[in-house]
Amino acid sequence: MxxxxxxxxxxxxxxxVFGVIYSHLRGDEVRGRDMPGGSGMFRQYGLGPALTISALDILKGVLAAYLAVRFAPGWAWAAMFLVIIGHCYPVFFRFNGGGGIAPMLGAMLVIAPKTLLLMILLSLIVMPLYKSTIQKKVGLNVIPFMSAVVLPISVVASLWLGGTLALIAATLGMAARSVQLLIEDGKLGRKAA
Incomplete structure (x- = not known):
């Protein structure tokens, strides 16, 4: 039980999904024109809301992972997966949410800090390369692109660092969501980050 x-x-x-809540409190609906995560909040509302929303989304990942580690340690990977799925497909917002990156970061901070560190280092390389080379030509948001590249690499690294197959499955789920967002990004023509 x-x-x-x-x-x-x-x-x-x-x-x-704190970004959706924030936009509703402003009498707005951010999902019609951008993602409800940190980068979308920055583009739509500025730095303060972006930092606040990012921190809250990371903290919910930390809390979900902590609860699992504390009360159901063998199921921490599933808690990570479900906090991400909840953010991407929230029951409170008609199953239309964000990309899941921030809650994933929070959960990984608790469950797989070495893999998280590697992901951050890879992101710091991929993001500026993408922005300075092909982003203007393809016009896609940097965050889903970076995730679609970095997450599969992190899966391999997770195996090398002793990660479980379940953690790898959760990371692959995030990569699949990132690819979906890349496709949607192209269709919706969202402003590039």
Whole structure:
């Protein structure tokens, strides 16, 4: 029973998409023109809301992973997966949420800090390269592009660092979501970050 409650809590935590809540409090709907995560908040509302939303989304990932590690340690990977799925497909917002990157970062901080460090280092290389080379030609947002490149590399690194197949599955799920966002990004013509 405790495992079920922890996993349900992870999904419900993920479903609290702070960017959507913030835009609704402003009498707006951010999802019609941008993603409800940190980069979308920055483009639409400025630095303060972007930092706040990013921190809250990371913290919900930390909380979901912490609850799992504390009360259902063998299921921490599933809690990570569900907090990400909740953020991407939130029950409270008609299953239309964000990209899941911030809650993934928070969960990985608790569950797989070495893999997270590698992902951050790779991102610091991929993002500026993409922005300075092909972004203007293809016009896609840097965050989903970076995720689609960095996450699969991180899967291989996770195996090397002793990650579990379950953690790898969760990371692959994020890579798939990033590819989906890249496709949507191209269709919606969102402003490049």
């Amino acid at each position: 405790i495992v079920f409650l922890v996993l349900l809590a992870a999904y419900l935590l993920g479903s609290v």
